[in-house]
Amino acid sequence: MALNTPYGSRRGAAAYALPDERAGFIRKTYAHLAGAILAFVLLEVAIFSTPAVRDTLAGLLTQSWLLTLALFIGASWIADRWARSDASRGLQYVGLGVYVVLQALIFVPLLYIATISINDPTLVPTAGIITGALFLGLTAVVFTTGADFSFLRGAIILGSLVALGLIVASLLFGFSLGVIFSVAMVGLAAASILYSTSNVLHYYRTDQYVAASLSLFAAVALLFYYVLRILIAMRR
Template identity: 50%
Template sequence: MAWETATGGMIAAEAPVSERVAFIRKTYLHLGGAVLAFIALEAALLNSPLARPIVQTMLGGRMSWLLVLGAFMLVGFIAERWAQSATSPAMQYLGLGLYVVAEAIIMLPLLYMAAYVSGDPTIIPKAGVLTGLVFVGLTGTVFLTRRDFSWLRPALTIAGFAALGLIVVSMLFGFTLGTLFAAVMVVVAAGYILYYTSNVLHHYPVGSHVSAALTLFAAVALLFWYILRILSDRR
């Protein structure tokens, strides 16, 4: 669990109100910064002459995308460990920055297709707005009810491994996971948002705002990916 290895400190739920509020504010400020950095980086990539050759290379074959996915998982693991550094704030920020860059690269093919092939210039903004609305609704649910959703962890772990297995099998055997799979993954991403948001309230130490922001960003990125997939499939 992230809070077991993140920067040490009193658990947010047990901290004085002022420290708890400061931790939550820092977490969501860093999340907002990560989202803005992702948008800026993705916009730069999409408008770069390198976008098309990068996408062609990433989608050059079944094994190409499988290697990209494997590299993303490895980089994500490293970035998360860095963000959980108990001794180096610089390493924490390096981990968050690395993860944002990795997300921008792995999302480039989907965003490129949505921007230049779908024929609908509003599809990406629509996906962004829907993602934001779902995120705000789920976050509000946790903050208003103050429920602890840590019980979701086993189910989310099983769902994550099952989804990864299906994705790998689809790559190896050349079949497409359709809209139904994307809809299920939207539900899974929503579960991750509930889980990580409740962790911010109940389990993270007050000094672990960078690590908390990274996990929330990962969940938001997953939600955005599959909402955009659904909108793209409808085109």
């Protein structure tokens, strides 16, 4: 029976695979997620270890934020399509890699504020710890209950469109999105983690661990971004 999910029928899903295959799929998914997070961290370390590159990227991305946002959305869609495709495994990895690089670039201005402008070395580690704790807690909820959170898809899409509209409006009309917006985005990211983790258990096929890891990485990156924004606002 076809379901209202991005994956169509549940036939062939990891939920119906043999226990060893299902366990292997889950291990590969979270190993790729860990690899994506590590690659993201290393990219940021490389950027911020070179002041000229760091300052140039921070300036360019801040001044042309609307164009950057448009390019990010378009390239993210392509990367996600590649990662989900039934084409070569190499193309799926390219999609994941492109998305990690894009996220690393998007984070540069925010990390610049936290580490250079405010110059508080505790902000980024604290945001990382909070993000990790929230991610582990939400993951535990899904794995211990086995609940299907696919019903969140519509709310996540609607919330994302509203958030995108507010971000574009703030850039065009020059108003600031405050802490309340960041808190709402943390809620949206939490819903995305529940949704993506549920899909790992119920809908992804056992050969889609690259796509599954990209979906989880996107939700974790969103959560980290807005947790850090909240901490920066509190520090100011």
